[in-house]
Amino acid sequence: MQTDKRTIYSWALYDWANSAYATTVMAGFFPIFFKSYYSTDVEVTLSTAHLGFANSISSFIIVLIAPLLGAMADSSSLKKKFLFLFAYLGILMSASLSLVSQGDWQLAAFIYILGNIGFMGADTFYDALLPSISNGKNVDYISGLGFAFGYLGGGILFGFNLFMLEKFSLFGLESEAEAIKLSFISVALWWAIFSLPLFLFVKEKKTKNRVTSSLIKDGYLRLRNTFGKTKELKGVLLFLAAYWLYIDGVDTIIRMAVDYGMALGFDSKNLIFALLIVQFVGFPATLLFAKLAQSWDTKKAIFLAIGIYLFITLWAAVMHKVYEFYILAVMIALVQGGIQALSRSYYSRMIPNEHAAEFFGFYNFLGKFAAILGPLLVASVALFTQNSRASIASVAILFILGAILLYFVDEKKTAKDVQNALK
Numbered sequence: 346m347q348t349d350k351r352t353i354y355s356w357a358l359y360d361w362a363n364s365a366y367a368t369t370v371m372a373g374f375f376p377i378f379f380k381s382y383y384s385t386d387v388e389v390t391l392s393t394a395h396l397g398f399a400n401s402i403s404s405f406i407i408v409l410i411a412p413l414l415g416a417m418a419d420s421s422s423l424k425k426k427f428l429f430l431f432a433y434l435g436i437l438m439s440a441s442l443s444l445v446s447q448g449d450w451q452l453a454a455f456i457y458i459l460g461n462i463g464f465m466g467a468d469t470f471y472d473a474l475l476p477s478i479s480n481g482k483n484v485d486y487i488s489g490l491g492f493a494f495g496y497l498g499g500g501i502l503f504g505f506n507l508f509m510l511e512k513f514s515l516f517g518l519e520s521e522a523e524a525i526k527l528s529f530i531s532v533a534l535w536w537a538i539f540s541l542p543l544f545l546f547v548k549e550k551k552t553k554n555r556v557t558s559s560l561i562k563d564g565y566l567r568l569r570n571t572f573g574k575t576k577e578l579k580g581v582l583l584f585l586a587a588y589w590l591y592i593d594g595v596d597t598i599i600r601m602a603v604d605y606g607m608a609l610g611f612d613s614k615n616l617i618f619a620l621l622i623v624q625f626v627g628f629p630a631t632l633l634f635a636k637l638a639q640s641w642d643t644k645k646a647i648f649l650a651i652g653i654y655l656f657i658t659l660w661a662a663v664m665h666k667v668y669e670f671y672i673l674a675v676m677i678a679l680v681q682g683g684i685q686a687l688s689r690s691y692y693s694r695m696i697p698n699e700h701a702a703e704f705f706g707f708y709n710f711l712g713k714f715a716a717i718l719g720p721l722l723v724a725s726v727a728l729f730t731q732n733s734r735a736s737i738a739s740v741a742i743l744f745i746l747g748a749i750l751l752y753f754v755d756e757k758k759t760a761k762d763v764q765n766a767l768k
Contacts, residue, residue, distance in 0.1 A: 353487055355542035356478050359471055360491040361498030362539030363432065365532045366439055366464050368499035369506050372599055373620050374525045375442070375457060377613045382522055383445060383453040390727055392450070397724030399454040403461035407709065411469050415706025418470060424702050425549050428470035432540055435463025440533035443526035469709040471543075473702035476693050477550060485643055488690035489635025492682040493628050500624025502535050507617055550698075578766060580759025581695055583750060585707060588688055591651050591747025594658065594740045595684060597719030598677065615667050619674035626678035634683025635690075643691045644756065648748060650684035655744040662738035695759045719743070 376396060384392040418424045438460030445453045479487045506528035509516055513524040638646040657676050664670065689708075696704040719740065726739045 351546055352478050352548070353490070355546040356471075356474060357487070357491040357494045358498075358539055359543040360495035362536045363435070363464060363467065363471075364495035364499030365502045365535040366435055366460065367495070367599075368503040368620065368624060369528055369532050370439055370442070370457075370460065371464070373503060373617055374506070374510075374528055377617070378522075378525050379450065379453060379457075381613070382447050382525075383450040385448040387450060390731065393727055394724040395450060395454060397720035397727075399457055400461065400720040401718075401724075403458040404465065406458075406462055407465045407469075411466065411709045412703065412706035414466075415469060415473065415702040415704070418473065418702040422549050424470045424473050425544060425547070427702075428467050428474075429544060431463045431466030431470070432536065433463070435460050435467065436533045436536045438463060439536065440530050442529040447522070465709065469705055470702060472689055472708065473705040474543075474547060474549070475689065476696070476698040476701045478547065479690075479693070484690040484693055485638040485687060486632075486635045488693070489631050489638075489682070489686040492686040493631040493635075496624050496627035496631060496678075496682055498535075498539065500621060500628070502531060503624055504621055506531060507621060510617075511614075578763060580755060580762055581704070581707075584692060584695065584754045584759070587747045587750035587754060588692070588708070589747075590743045590750065591654070591684070592688065593719040594654060594743040594747070595681065597723060597740050597743075598654075598658070598661075599681070611667050611670060616670065619671050622671065622674045623678040623681065626675055627682045630679045631682030631686055634680070635686060637683075638687050638690070643687050644751070644754070647684060647687050647691065647751065650680040650687070651744050651748045651751075653680045654684070655741055658737065658741045658744065662734045662741075691756065694756055695763055697764060 379396055380392045384395065387395070414427055418427050438456050441456050442453065442460070445456065475484065475488060475491075506524075509518075509528065510521055510524045513519075513521055516524070516527070518524050518527065634646060634650070653676060657673055660669070661673055664673070692704075692708055693701075722739055723737065726735055
């Protein structure tokens with residue numbers, strides 16, 4: 346187990362790297378650019394549906410491949426190699442968005458889908474490295490450190506890109522569209538450069554198995570063995586079901602917030618500024634949540650975050666003023682990183698290190714499956730009701746159901762059951 350500071354910070358720095366894609370592309374500029382540039386002459390509600398479907402498709406593909414790839418990575422020590430391949434797919438696709446012409450929403454959506462696959466696929470193997478660099482005492486803090494770095498790093502680049510958008514002429518650019526396209530390139534460079542410490546300094550424990558032509562078969566057999574012991578893994582399945590539901594609400598708000606604000610008629614620049622607030626408030630708030638979990642209780646801290654998210658969702662459905670959007674942005678920033686970091690660390694306590702990628706494959710499987718359901722729910726309700734407020738309100742039920750299931754999870758008993766089942 347690696348717990349030296351260089352290893353920990355090198356691991357956390359990957360969150361600094363890839364969060365540039367989450368902020369500038371997924372949450373920030375792409376939804377606006379997709380609606381105003383790539384989807385020229387497309388009706389507003391229809392473009393919302395297109396964006397929701399694009400998010401759902403990319404998540405569905407990860408759902409299909411993550412568990413198998415995780416099992417393969419565990420059997421032959423391929424976590425870092427898979428992380429590299431998916432990360433650089435996302436990096437290439439981010440840069441490629443700058444080449445899409447105005448009105449070509451189909452190509453933009455296709456590249457965005459591939460970029461999301463790269464981003465989410467790499468996260469599976471990044472998460473799987475957490476148990477090997479932490480222990481039961483510091484896992485909440487290290488997981489929180491990663492997300493906190495992500496907020497700060499993503500916020501710094503997003504802030505720079507926002508400045509470039511406002512003052513595009515200072516950079517020799519002719520329009521805001523050129524500034525946004527250059528921002529997509531900056532994300533690719535940022536992601537590529539700051540990924541390097543993880544690849545250089547985080548060591549992956551080697552297994553005795555070699556990479557052979559039977560790797561897929563070995564991964565499949567490993568998965569089948571795990572599925573065959575589902576009766577002994579009820580605690581894991583219960584947590585994953587709870588996580589699936591409440592993180593669905595979190596991911597949906599992340600991905601659709603800007604689009605929702607635009608549907609209410611708020612100026613896109615105000616919405617972008619609100620996202621910037623989330624990044625910089627999220628940095629200290631995530632670390633504070635990690636400390637809260639250490640001194641209080643991880644599960645209780647997750648419940649607190651879910652309760653705040655439920656309130657946020659219901660308020661969002663009735664808000665009318667842009668200042669309310671800012672207040673909600675601050676509230677989201679207080680809990681977004683915390684619920685993500687603590688869910689990851691809470692889950693890592695239940696699973697054995699030698700099966701980390703496989704089990705984090707399931708974790709991301711359900712996390713990304715939630716990202717299918719959430720945007721699809723928002724898109725479907727928007728099309729059916731022609732009411733954006735109804736679509737965002739529909740997310741509340743996911744937080745409620747997730748909290749109910751989480752109540753019945755016993756972390757320590759589950760960890761013992763998993764160890765006994767996989768002996």
